[in-house]
Amino acid sequence: MNTSQGILRSTFTSLIGWLFLVLGLLLSGFVYSQTEANLYNVGYGYYNVYLLAREDNILLIDSGLPNKIKKLERRIRKVGYQPAEVQWMVLTHYHADHVGAAAWFQQNYGTKIIMHRDELPIAQKGSFDSLKIVTPNKLLGKIAYSQVIWEFPPFTPDILVDSTYNLSQHGFEATIHTVRGHTKGSLIVSMKDKVFVGDLVRGGLFLNERKPRIHFFAKDFKKVSETIQRLAQEPYKQWYPGHGGVLEQEKIQKFFRKNIKHLNNTAHE
Ligand SMILES: [Zn+2]
Numbered sequence: 001m002n003t004s005q006g007i008l009r010s011t012f013t014s015l016i017g018w019l020f021l022v023l024g025l026l027l028s029g030f031v032y033s034q035t036e037a038n039l040y041n042v043g044y045g046y047y048n049v050y051l052l053a054r055e056d057n058i059l060l061i062d063s064g065l066p067n068k069i070k071k072l073e074r075r076i077r078k079v080g081y082q083p084a085e086v087q088w089m090v091l092t093h094y095h096a097d098h099v100g101a102a103a104w105f106q107q108n109y110g111t112k113i114i115m116h117r118d119e120l121p122i123a124q125k126g127s128f129d130s131l132k133i134v135t136p137n138k139l140l141g142k143i144a145y146s147q148v149i150w151e152f153p154p155f156t157p158d159i160l161v162d163s164t165y166n167l168s169q170h171g172f173e174a175t176i177h178t179v180r181g182h183t184k185g186s187l188i189v190s191m192k193d194k195v196f197v198g199d200l201v202r203g204g205l206f207l208n209e210r211k212p213r214i215h216f217f218a219k220d221f222k223k224v225s226e227t228i229q230r231l232a233q234e235p236y237k238q239w240y241p242g243h244g245g246v247l248e249q250e251k252i253q254k255f256f257r258k259n260i261k262h263l264n265n266t267a268h269e
Contacts, residue, residue, distance in 0.1 A: 032129050042075035048099045048242055050196055053081060057171045059088040060111075061189055061196045062242060066100035066152045068206075074138040084109045088170055091115045092181040092198025094122040096152040098242060103153035114165070115157035116178055116185030126154030131217040136262050144216040149157045160189060181223030182215065188231075195236040200227060201252070203244015210245040212255035214262065 043049040043064055049072060058081055064072050073083040073087045089111050091099050102123075105111035115123060122128050127150055133141035159165075165176040167189070174191040183197045185261040189196040204211040232237075232252050239247040256263065 006034045022094045023168050036193070037050075040071060040079040042079060043106050044075065046243055048240070048244075049075075050063055051076065051079065051086075052172060052174070052191075052242060056085060057088075058086045059090065059167070059170070059172055060086055060105075061090050061240075062092055062098040062198070063089060063101035063105065064217075065097050065149060066175045067149075069101045069104050069117070072101055088167075088172075089113050090176060090187065090189055091119070091123075092188065092196070092242060093186040094119045094128060095199070096128075096149040098198070099123065099155075100263075102157075105154040106155055106158070112158040113155060114159040114161060114176065115186050117160040117162050118185030119183065120157065120160060124154050124156055125256070132219060132221075133216060134221045135214050135216045136259075138202060141216045175232045179223075179227045181220045181225075182217060182218050184264070190236065191192050193230065193235060193237040194240060195234075195238075196240045197231070197242070199242045200224060200231075201239065201247070201255075203247060205244075207245075210247060210251070212239075212247045212252050215243075221265075228252075228263065229256060 038053045040051040040053075041048050042060075043062075045068070047064055048062070049064050052059045052061070063198075076083050083105070086105055086109060089102060089105060089240070091102060091113060092230065093099075093116075102113050103170060106113055110146045129150065131145060131148060133145060135141040135144075161176055163178050165172040167176060173192070174189050176189050177201060179186050179188050186198055186200070188198055188200060199215045199217070200213050202215045203209040204213050215224070232249070237249050239249070239252055241247060
């Protein structure tokens with residue numbers, strides 16, 4: 001490829017990227033407002049932030065982008081709570097669209113941040129520098145890559161998790177589990193028949209939000225794949241991803257059968 005072709009190609013990817021972002025934002029108001037008792041999605045645009053409320057005790061799973069903190073606070077108020085009431089924040093992994101508001105909440109409201117121990121160096125540094133595209137749709141992977149935000153305000157988590165961590169000690173009948181693969185120390189949270197999976201899988205784009213898809217990026221795709229296959233056999237009726245809508249178990253199993261070849265392709269390691 002010569003230089004002008006290269007420039008044309010990167011301009012095209014970037015334009016498509018913007019279109020993708022704008023369309024995502026336009027549609028987000030419709031698809032991201034689903035709630036049920038004591039569980040709300042206060043995310044914005046293409047990412048989800050889950051709020052669990054137990055009377056005046058509030059926990060967030062992930063926190064969204066660093067430049068969308070005001071929007072997150074507005075969403076929290078909209079569902080009837082105050083940002084200052086957020087006592088706990090579980091961060092599934094260190095990507096900026098998940099940890100962006102962590103430092104702000106910790107400094108301003110004394111929110112206690114829970115994260116995997118292996119994510120500590122990047123949390124304290126406030127930046128990461130590599131992402132491996134693993135989605136079967138390479139063009140979509142490149143578009144998503146062009147939109148990545150690589151930096152966030154650094155912070156030091158209050159509680160570092162090594163393996164399994166029971167949240168009942170903080171008033172929530174939920175458990176944190178380590179699932180390595182998307183990043184070195186990614187976490188998921190199980191709560192009865194629900195599981196909050198971070199970026200283990202994602203929902204589809206636009207009108208396919210509730211259809212499971214392989215996430216764009218993974219540090220170790222083999223580990224991601226093993227975890228998806230293991231979790232699909234467990235009694236979690238609904239998976240709550242970091243991006244896209246709620247995914248029903250039967251759709252996950254169907255997705256798993258359909259993508260078995262890609263999931264078993266260890267060439268992505
Ligand atoms: Zn991620």
